[in-house]
Amino acid sequence: MQLDIRIPIGALFTMLGVILAGYGLVERSDSFARSLGHNIDLSWGLVILVVGLLFLALARRGARSAPPAAVTQVEERSGGGEG
Secondary structure, three states, X not given: OOOOOHHHHHHHHHHHHHHHHHHHHHOOHHHHHHHOOOOHXXXXXXXXXXXXXXXXXXXXXXXXXXXXXHHHHHHHHOOXXXX
16 A cells, blocks of 8 residues: 555645635634735635645545556566466
């Protein structure tokens, strides 16, 4: 079994993005004065959320296109299926 590092990284970024974007949604609007009236928490929360979902999508796509390890090992032992 191979560990695809994109899965835990994607899950971490997705959770952090949801938390930060959620905080940005409920934050008071008078606290935006320091950031020139822009809700930085909401903006970066959405960016981090998209990056996390991208990691998870790439991990799923990679797992689907990769051949199973057991099949690959059997083919290598038998000569690769060449005939």
